[in-house]
Amino acid sequence: MVYYFSGTGNSRWVAKKIGKKLNEDVVNIIDINKSDDIHVKEGEIIGFVCPTYAWLPAEIMLNFIKELKFEKCSFSFLICTCDSEAGNIGKLLKKNYSINSVYSIDMPNNYIISSDIDSKEVIDSKLENAEKIINEICIEVSNKNSVCKINKGSFSVLKTKLVAPLFNKYARNTKSFTVENSCVSCGLCQDICPVDCIKLVDGKPFWDKYCLQCLACIHRCPKKAIQYGKKSKNFGRYYLE
Structure with missing residues (x-):
């Protein structure tokens, strides 16, 4: 196994x-x-x-x-x-x-x-x-x-x-997650979060405190609407099937 x-x-x-x-x-x-x-x-x-x-x-x-x-x-x-x-x-x-x-x-x-x-x-x-x-x-x-x-x-x-x-202890915080207006409220980020950290609030993702920083939500967002800090907006996305 x-x-x-x-x-x-x-x-x-x-x-x-x-x-x-x-x-x-x-x-x-x-x-x-x-x-x-x-x-x-x-x-x-x-x-x-x-x-x-x-x-x-x-x-x-x-x-x-x-x-x-x-x-x-x-x-x-x-x-x-x-x-x-x-x-x-x-x-x-x-x-x-x-x-x-x-x-x-x-x-x-x-x-x-x-x-x-x-x-x-x-x-x-x-x-x-x-x-x-x-x-x-x-x-x-x-x-x-x-x-x-x-x-x-x-x-x-x-x-x-x-x-x-x-x-x-300190770097896995969720305060730096942001959502851009291009978000279409598809809910994929909520569905794929492995620790149920993400909930949709008024159609937009909201992050609770416990996050693994696996970054699945950022990389798999179909509209590239999720960012973390200032750098991610300018970087590509990666997901291996």
């Missing part, structure tokens, strides 16, 4: 590729009801795929892993998708979450709060390289090789242990 969380499609794309090659079912954790009792079969291989947010795996996935009882599985692995750096997450996941193997895969940039999306050439190149890495991962998972292959980046310990907690 491969469980995934994805805001703009990168992690879903990876999870589906992995699931197909390993002949495993692929499940979006957002589609799992909290009341569902998930039974992990003895000897089963369990995989997790999610984005990194500020050099840590997405909080929603870490919470899911904590609640999932997968001690009976024969092997577990986690793949973090990121723009270029995943941080110092290997020891954290192996020690605190009992994950056998940890990987990172560089994927197209979607964090338009600070920088523009990649060019088509860069996107195509990253996806082509990701395919090669996925093939290698599937071989290692099939052989149940316990490895840690992560692009940590520079100052990885500092970023994961100091910057990431600060990001989760």
